[in-house]
Amino acid sequence: MYKKSALFFNPYLTSEVDGVGGVLKSYPEDFIVEEIPSYTPSGSGEHCYLAIEKRGITTLEAIRRVAAGLKIQERNVGYAGMKDAAGITRQTISVQGVKPEKALSLKLDSVSILSAELHSNKLKLGHLKGNRFNIAIRGVSESAVQSVPKVLETLEKRGVPNFFGYQRYGLRGDSHLLGMAMLQRNWQLATDLLIGEEAEITDEEWAAAILLYRKGDLAGALHQFPPYCRSERDVLKRLIAKPEEYEKAFSSIHPRLKKLYLSATQSFLFDKAVAMRIQNLDVLLDGDLAVKHINGSCFMVGSAETEQGRADDFEISASGPMFGCKMKCPEGDVWGVESEILRSSGLELSMFDMPGGLRMEGERRVLRVPVTELTYDLEDDRLNLRFVLPRGSYATSLVREITKEF
Numbered sequence: 001m002y003k004k005s006a007l008f009f010n011p012y013l014t015s016e017v018d019g020v021g022g023v024l025k026s027y028p029e030d031f032i033v034e035e036i037p038s039y040t041p042s043g044s045g046e047h048c049y050l051a052i053e054k055r056g057i058t059t060l061e062a063i064r065r066v067a068a069g070l071k072i073q074e075r076n077v078g079y080a081g082m083k084d085a086a087g088i089t090r091q092t093i094s095v096q097g098v099k100p101e102k103a104l105s106l107k108l109d110s111v112s113i114l115s116a117e118l119h120s121n122k123l124k125l126g127h128l129k130g131n132r133f134n135i136a137i138r139g140v141s142e143s144a145v146q147s148v149p150k151v152l153e154t155l156e157k158r159g160v161p162n163f164f165g166y167q168r169y170g171l172r173g174d175s176h177l178l179g180m181a182m183l184q185r186n187w188q189l190a191t192d193l194l195i196g197e198e199a200e201i202t203d204e205e206w207a208a209a210i211l212l213y214r215k216g217d218l219a220g221a222l223h224q225f226p227p228y229c230r231s232e233r234d235v236l237k238r239l240i241a242k243p244e245e246y247e248k249a250f251s252s253i254h255p256r257l258k259k260l261y262l263s264a265t266q267s268f269l270f271d272k273a274v275a276m277r278i279q280n281l282d283v284l285l286d287g288d289l290a291v292k293h294i295n296g297s298c299f300m301v302g303s304a305e306t307e308q309g310r311a312d313d314f315e316i317s318a319s320g321p322m323f324g325c326k327m328k329c330p331e332g333d334v335w336g337v338e339s340e341i342l343r344s345s346g347l348e349l350s351m352f353d354m355p356g357g358l359r360m361e362g363e364r365r366v367l368r369v370p371v372t373e374l375t376y377d378l379e380d381d382r383l384n385l386r387f388v389l390p391r392g393s394y395a396t397s398l399v400r401e402i403t404k405e406f
Contacts, residue, residue: 010163010271011278012401014151019404022140022383028055030136031087033395035080036129036388045120047078047094050103053112054091059083062111063093070105072097078123081131081391084167090114094123130390132373137383137403144383152374152403158282159317159368160389161274164267165399166406170260172200179265182258182358183351186245190238194250195232197219218243231257255357262352262360266322272341273320274367281368282317284308287332290316291366293390298328298364317366324362325353369393 025031030266041049054062059082067074078094095103106108159208167174174193181190198207209224213236222236231253239250252327274281284290290311291298299321301307310316321327321338327349342348350359374387383402389395400406 009388009406010161010275013158013161013278013281015045017147017150017154018143020137020140020402021405022137022146022381022402022403024135024137024399025086026136026138028086028088030138031395032090032134033083034090034132034134035092036132037080037092038127038129041117043118045118047096047119047122047329048098048100048103048117049092049094049117049123051092051114051116053114054083054089055087055110055112056085059089059091059108059130059289061085065108065111066093066095066106069108070095070103070402072096073099080123080125080127082125092123093129094119094342096122101322126391128391130388130393131395132388133386133395135385135395135399137385137399139190139381140378140383140403143379145376146382148376148378148383148402152376155371155398155401157373159314160282160340160371160393160401161367162320162366162393163271163280165271165276165394165396165400167394167396168267169264172196175264176268179261180318180345181345182250182261183265183347187245187250187403191235191246191379194235194253197295223236236393251356258358262354262358264265266360266362269323269341269345269347270320270328270365275336276341277318277335277367281313284311284316284318285332285334287330287334288318289328289334289364290328291364292316293366293370300331303368305359315369317368320367322363322365323347323349323352324360325349325351325360365392371398 036267051067052062052066059079063074063079067077072095076096080092085088085376103115103116106113115310166173178190181193195213196210198210201207201210203226204358205224206226206229208222212224213221218236218240222233222240225236226232234252237244237251238252239246242248281378284301284307286301286304288301288304289298290301290307293315307316321341323342352362354360369390370389376383376385385399386400396406
């Protein structure tokens with residue numbers, strides 16, 4: 001439905017090495033990700049941990065299908081990590097009040113139950129150590145023989161830039177702009193962004209609806225919008241009933257979706273912080289807030305010279321801002337750079353204190369992550385990569401350094 005938009009081209013840590021090109025995710029088997037759990041089920045309790053394999057669907061869709069198959073509420077299903085629809089994913093979910101044998105008997109489209117064991121608590125977001133990836137990139141250039149080992153050597157030594165990347169900004173690449181408009185309480189702009197631009201849409205009926213909205217024909221736009229454009233239709237209905245009351249109209253959007261817009265803004269601003277320090281990603285500065293990789297604890301760097309050895313050993317790394325109303329701020333020049341990122345976007349920390357359950361408190365996120373268990377091989381023009389990344393980081397951040405394609 002969407003035309004391919006101009007995506008976000010963050011800088012490369014290995015910019016001096018030519019990319020090898022290639023195509024990612026040609027087949028589901030080309031992108032396999034397996035969660036590494038924080039703990040194993042105890043064997044007793046009211047929650048049943050299901051190791052599942054899903055193909056071509058999101059985690060939320062897999063949960064919907066499992067819940068429907070077991071005839072339980074989706075809210076009684078827990079999960080440790082969100083995975084998108086591409087490729088094959090092996091991950092764990094928990095279901096409450098279900099016997100293992102019943103779960104194992106399920107037959108579902110695109111979801112297989114690999115094992116079922118009991119445990120005492122519900123699985124929660126973040127209950128995993130990391131993810132193991134097995135990725136094939138097809139059609140790489142002949143230069144891969146020289147380029148790939150150079151890139152991987154740098155990433156192993158200096159770390160993988162912890163970019164969120166384009167996948168965090170929605171199919172149209174503008175979710176972060178919607179979030180910014182919300183934070184600025186500019187509800188007309190937020191509504192305009194939600195409706196979108198007709199040039200971005202390939203569906204003629206949908207594009208015609210957007211054009212009618214731009215011309216001020218709200219009733220005509222509502223009639224023209226396809227039924228699956230639920231958020232757009234809900235907003236238009238309220239605007240037709242109470243013209244110009246954009247805040248009330250925008251409030252019809254599901255809170256989960258609004259949270260995604262706000263999270264996209266946080267991610268976009270964080271990516272800007274990573275980009276600004278990309279060439280010195282492994283270097284600490286006075287005033288940095290450093291994070292210990294072993295436990296995630298954060299501390300102020302009083303003397304970068306004293307602490308740099310720990311960074312060289314990958315014990316600690318500098319952090320960047322996931323801006324929020326209670327975020328701990330660095331000091332000195334580091335905060336000068338981060339606060340300018342915020343100001344240049346027309347934002348202040350206090351703006352993240354949003355009502356209606358949308359408050360964003362903020363946190364720190366490491367600028368780089370370690371890659372482990374890294375191996376590769378070349379089969380003609382196919383590059384096979386195997387590696388492990390910590391939870392919350394993205395394989396695309398590593399792959400893009402090799403391909404230089406996005």
